[in-house]
Amino acid sequence: MQLSETKLLIVDDDVDVLSAAKLLLKRHLKQVDIEKNPEKIPFLLNNGEYDCILLDMNFTRDVSSGREGFQWLDRILDHSPKMTVIMVTAYGDVEMAVRAIKAGATDFVLKPWENDKLLATLKKALSGKSTDGEMVETVAAKASKNNLVAQSESMRYVLDTAERVAPTDANVLILGDNGTGKTQLAKYIHDLSQRSQKPFVCVDLGALSENLFESELFGHVKGAFTDARDDRPGRFEEAQGGTIFLDEIGNLPLALQSKLLTVIQERQVTRVGSNRPVTVDVRLLCATNRDIDKMVSQNEFRQDLLYRINTIELELPPLRERPDDIAPLAEYYLKEFRKKYNRPVTSISTPLLKKMQLYDWPGNIRELQHAIERAVILSQEKILQPDDMFLKNVSPDAASATAYDLEDMEKTMILKALKRFNGNITDTARELGLSRAALYRRLEKYGL
Structure with missing residues (x-):
C-alpha cells in the first residue's frame, strides 16, 4: 500500500507527540487521526477504517x-x-518493543523519532516488509549500552559514526574523560560488528604492572616463571575471532608500547617462555582519557603505534557539554535502581532536572549514575526532588538566575537558527540537536 492511500490512527497520551506526528504525517498520508485516550480505541475501530495504528507502549495509568x-x-x-x-516506545524500553513484535506488532519506533526513519518504518510496515529484522539487533544493542543516550547532536554524531565503522575491521581509538562511557562505546561497536558472536575481551592497561603485561596479554607456558603451573593463553588469544579492547592505552610505558606494536603489525603473539608464535585474528579497539597527540609530541607515546590504533578516532563529549542527554540518562538509571532496590520512586521532578542540567558533572555519567542510585535509596517520596540530590556547586539562587539566563540564550539560539534556515522546522531542529516535537514546544513556550 502507498503512503498516500493510508489511513492512520495514532494513540498516545502525550499531546505534544500527537501534534508533532500529525503535523509531519498529514502531508504524506490520506488520513491521520489522533487520540490521547486508549479507552476509545474500540469505538474508533468500530466506527472507522484504518490501515495502520501507531500505538504508544505506556500510558499515564501505567507509565513504565x-x-x-x-x-x-x-x-x-x-x-x-x-x-x-507499530509500537512507539522510549529509548530504554526497546526490549519490550521486541517482545511486542513477537506478540503480533509489525514494527516499532523510538521516541523521539527521526522523521525520515518514522516514514521509512511506516512505508515498510505497510508494504508487508517489517524493519524489525534489520533494526532489532542494532537498537537492542543501543539499549543494552545504557549510557549511550544520543539526544544531543554531539552524541548522535558519535553513535552515527560508530554505526558506520562497526561493520568494518578498522581499528578505533576512543577518547574521552573518565566516566564518559568509553567501554560501553567499545562494546557497542563490537555488538554491531561482524564479530559480534565472538568474544569481546576488555583489558585495563592502567591496572597492569610491567611484570604482568606480557603474561596477561600474550599468555605463558608451564614453568615460564614461578607459579606458572600450567599453560595459559593471553587476552589476545582469548579474543580470537572477536574484539580486544585495550582501555587506558595512554598509560602504557614506552618499553611496552614497542611490544604491543609488534603484535599488532605481525598479528602474532608468543607466550612467555615459548618461542612458538601463535597467529591471532582480532579487531583492535583502544581508549584513553589522556591527550595522546600531546604525548606523541613529548615523546611519551610512539607515533607509529598511534598510527596503528587510530584508523578511526571517536571522542566522547563530557556530560556537561550534552545537557540534552541528562534527563534520559537520569530516567534510565531511575528505572534501573527502582527495580534493583524495590523502591517506590516513579519520576524526577522538573526542578531537580533543571538543577541537574546546571551542574557540571565532573565525574560525568558515572557520577550521575551514583547520584541517582543514592537518591533512589534515600528518598521517601515517589518523585525525586532537588533536596534528594546533593550537587555541591549549585546553589538555589544561582540555579534560578542561571536558568533565567539559559532561557534567554536558548530563545536567542532558536531565533538565529530559524532565520538561518528561513523558518524550516526540520533543518532548525537538526541544527539545534532537538526533535521536531521538542522544537515546537520551545516555540510555543517562547511565543515564537
Whole structure:
C-alpha cells in the first residue's frame, strides 16, 4: 500500500507527540487521526477504517511497564487480526518493543523519532516488509549500552559514526574523560560488528604492572616463571575471532608500547617462555582519557603505534557539554535502581532536572549514575526532588538566575537558527540537536 492511500490512527497520551506526528504525517498520508485516550480505541475501530495504528507502549495509568500497550495490542489484533500496528516506545524500553513484535506488532519506533526513519518504518510496515529484522539487533544493542543516550547532536554524531565503522575491521581509538562511557562505546561497536558472536575481551592497561603485561596479554607456558603451573593463553588469544579492547592505552610505558606494536603489525603473539608464535585474528579497539597527540609530541607515546590504533578516532563529549542527554540518562538509571532496590520512586521532578542540567558533572555519567542510585535509596517520596540530590556547586539562587539566563540564550539560539534556515522546522531542529516535537514546544513556550 502507498503512503498516500493510508489511513492512520495514532494513540498516545502525550499531546505534544500527537501534534508533532500529525503535523509531519498529514502531508504524506490520506488520513491521520489522533487520540490521547486508549479507552476509545474500540469505538474508533468500530466506527472507522484504518490501515495502520501507531500505538504508544505506556500510558499515564501505567507509565513504565508497557502492560497497557500489550493489552491494547491484543485487543486491536482480536478485533482486526491483520491490522498493521507499530509500537512507539522510549529509548530504554526497546526490549519490550521486541517482545511486542513477537506478540503480533509489525514494527516499532523510538521516541523521539527521526522523521525520515518514522516514514521509512511506516512505508515498510505497510508494504508487508517489517524493519524489525534489520533494526532489532542494532537498537537492542543501543539499549543494552545504557549510557549511550544520543539526544544531543554531539552524541548522535558519535553513535552515527560508530554505526558506520562497526561493520568494518578498522581499528578505533576512543577518547574521552573518565566516566564518559568509553567501554560501553567499545562494546557497542563490537555488538554491531561482524564479530559480534565472538568474544569481546576488555583489558585495563592502567591496572597492569610491567611484570604482568606480557603474561596477561600474550599468555605463558608451564614453568615460564614461578607459579606458572600450567599453560595459559593471553587476552589476545582469548579474543580470537572477536574484539580486544585495550582501555587506558595512554598509560602504557614506552618499553611496552614497542611490544604491543609488534603484535599488532605481525598479528602474532608468543607466550612467555615459548618461542612458538601463535597467529591471532582480532579487531583492535583502544581508549584513553589522556591527550595522546600531546604525548606523541613529548615523546611519551610512539607515533607509529598511534598510527596503528587510530584508523578511526571517536571522542566522547563530557556530560556537561550534552545537557540534552541528562534527563534520559537520569530516567534510565531511575528505572534501573527502582527495580534493583524495590523502591517506590516513579519520576524526577522538573526542578531537580533543571538543577541537574546546571551542574557540571565532573565525574560525568558515572557520577550521575551514583547520584541517582543514592537518591533512589534515600528518598521517601515517589518523585525525586532537588533536596534528594546533593550537587555541591549549585546553589538555589544561582540555579534560578542561571536558568533565567539559559532561557534567554536558548530563545536567542532558536531565533538565529530559524532565520538561518528561513523558518524550516526540520533543518532548525537538526541544527539545534532537538526533535521536531521538542522544537515546537520551545516555540510555543517562547511565543515564537
